[in-house]
Amino acid sequence: MQKINIEKLKGTKFQKKVWKALMQIPKGKTTTYKELAKKIGKPKAVRAVANAVRANPCAPYIPCHRVVRSDGKLGGYSGKGGVKKKIKLLQKEGVKIN
């Protein structure tokens, strides 16, 4: 499905793990940093996960916009348009925002 290989990108193993988990998120669905951290085996490394996500090449390689906070709010977005675009994208995919 993924046209690109994360392994081909440069970054630490931790990042690659996070990015892979991101791509594994089904469309129209959202995940929290906590769940993501848990998935990679470090439920306490939520901050490191957030760092990895923000350090990713972002659009259009990795759907970082599918990652939200536990509060239902969005975190941030280092892409074009900013968080606003992120919200729009999620809503377009059928995700409800607080």
Next chain:
DNA sequence: CACATGACCTAAC
């Protein structure tokens, strides 16, 4: 190697 940063989370005031 030590310090500082961050798109976080939880608890406490």
Next chain:
DNA sequence: TGTTAGGCCATGT
């Protein structure tokens, strides 16, 4: 209910 403080982990300087 809104803000502050502490804890946690990886990355970059």
